[in-house]
Amino acid sequence: MLARRLGWVLITLAGLSGCGGSGGESGAEEQASSSPDYLEMASGNRWTYAFSEPDNPYPQPRYTLVKVDGPVSIEDRQVLRQTTHYLWQSLYSSSYFKQTSSQLEQHFDGSMSVYPDSLNKWTVLRLPLVSGDAYTAYDYPHLALPDGSDADDIEESHARRRNVVVGHAESVTVPAGTFTNALKITVQSHAVTTSSAGGIIADINSSSEHWYVPGIGMVKQRTTQSFSSTAEPTPVVDSTESVLTGYKVNGVSTDTTAPTIIQTWPANSATVIDVTFVAIEFNEEMDPDSFSPSTLVVTDGDGHPVAGTYSAGGLSFEHGLPVGTYTAHVEGVTDALGNQLVAPYTWSFTVVPNPCYGTTMFC
Numbered sequence: 550m551l552a553r554r555l556g557w558v559l560i561t562l563a564g565l566s567g568c569g570g571s572g573g574e575s576g577a578e579e580q581a582s583s584s585p586d587y588l589e590m591a592s593g594n595r596w597t598y599a600f601s602e603p604d605n606p607y608p609q610p611r612y613t614l615v616k617v618d619g620p621v622s623i624e625d626r627q628v629l630r631q632t633t634h635y636l637w638q639s640l641y642s643s644s645y646f647k648q649t650s651s652q653l654e655q656h657f658d659g660s661m662s663v664y665p666d667s668l669n670k671w672t673v674l675r676l677p678l679v680s681g682d683a684y685t686a687y688d689y690p691h692l693a694l695p696d697g698s699d700a701d702d703i704e705e706s707h708a709r710r711r712n713v714v715v716g717h718a719e720s721v722t723v724p725a726g727t728f729t730n731a732l733k734i735t736v737q738s739h740a741v742t743t744s745s746a747g748g749i750i751a752d753i754n755s756s757s758e759h760w761y762v763p764g765i766g767m768v769k770q771r772t773t774q775s776f777s778s779t780a781e782p783t784p785v786v787d788s789t790e791s792v793l794t795g796y797k798v799n800g801v802s803t804d805t806t807a808p809t810i811i812q813t814w815p816a817n818s819a820t821v822i823d824v825t826f827v828a829i830e831f832n833e834e835m836d837p838d839s840f841s842p843s844t845l846v847v848t849d850g851d852g853h854p855v856a857g858t859y860s861a862g863g864l865s866f867e868h869g870l871p872v873g874t875y876t877a878h879v880e881g882v883t884d885a886l887g888n889q890l891v892a893p894y895t896w897s898f899t900v901v902p903n904p905c906y907g908t909t910m911f912c
Contacts, residue, residue: 587761598791723792731760748779817896828863837861
């Protein structure tokens with residue numbers, strides 16, 4: 550259920566807020582100067598949102614990080630990539646967009662989609678955004694998928710429809726501030742997946758409201774979706790909300806303060822057993838993409854780097870660290886809005902045998 554929910558949250562978050570930037574940097578056509586840019590999705594821009602489910606309160610805040618980079622090439626098309634990180638767990642997804650003077654397009658290719666090659670893009674929004682405009686962005690009543698496109702090797706087909714209504718400017722208050730000129734956009738989406746073996750695999754209805762501010766981008770989103778199928782005929786309804794907590798748009802940022810380290814695990818000079826990860830706790834949310842072999846390294850007693858899997862704030866080891874002394878070093882990592890850790894930090898720890906292994910003692 551979580552994977553289903555996250556997938557559709559991503560479609561509404563990335564699918565509407567993403568675009569291709571402006572000018573030669575994105576390979577997109579420049580919008581008319583008289584039309585304000587509500588999308589503001591040029592390469593390098595980023596936003597953080599507090600993510601919640603009103604009917605399922607979380608014990609701890611959950612945040613998403615949305616970033617735009619590029620241009621990148623899809624076949625012969627120059628587009629921008631939008632990546633959404635779900636910072637409370639190691640999940641992310643990327644979508645690809647291009648903005649022209651008349652529309653915002655989402656792009657696909659064979660490596661990213663099981664749709665037929667003839668469908669390599671679809672329209673997400675018409676541009677410029679005009680209050681009172683209402684239209685069907687796309688309507689594909691039958692998208693046949695090739696045999697073997699799914700794990701069950703059963704031929705499937707999709708039907709997808711997206712209706713858009715551009716409302717009027719409203720006042721919206723979110724953690725990042727109060728905005729009196731937030732343009733409201735309402736989207737109704739319907740997607741059905743059917744199987745040649747009979748029955749509906751998925752029938753998803755989604756209704757979402759988005760508020761955009763010129764020079765900033767999306768400041769709030771509220772979505773309700775229902776999921777049903779032949780196997781689950783009773784619709785399962787989920788509601789989610791994302792509100793802007795910070796942004797860095799065209800060089801203007803709500804946060805210019807460098808992150809600081811609160812503590813590490815293992816702690817400096819600690820003696821520990823069964824170490825499967827090295828973690829750093831920061832005073833704020835970090836950018837997962839900034840953690841790599843060049844910014845966080847753990848070396849053994851001979852100075853050899855230990856391979857692991859990176860995440861926002863740590864490095865995990867599938868089989869744990871062998872007994873020995875280790876040194877960890879971090880530098881150059883950034884918070885969610887791109888502020889870099891001011892100074893490198895190095896610490897060491899020692900892994901000792903677990904006294905419970907190979908014994909019958911109670912531990």
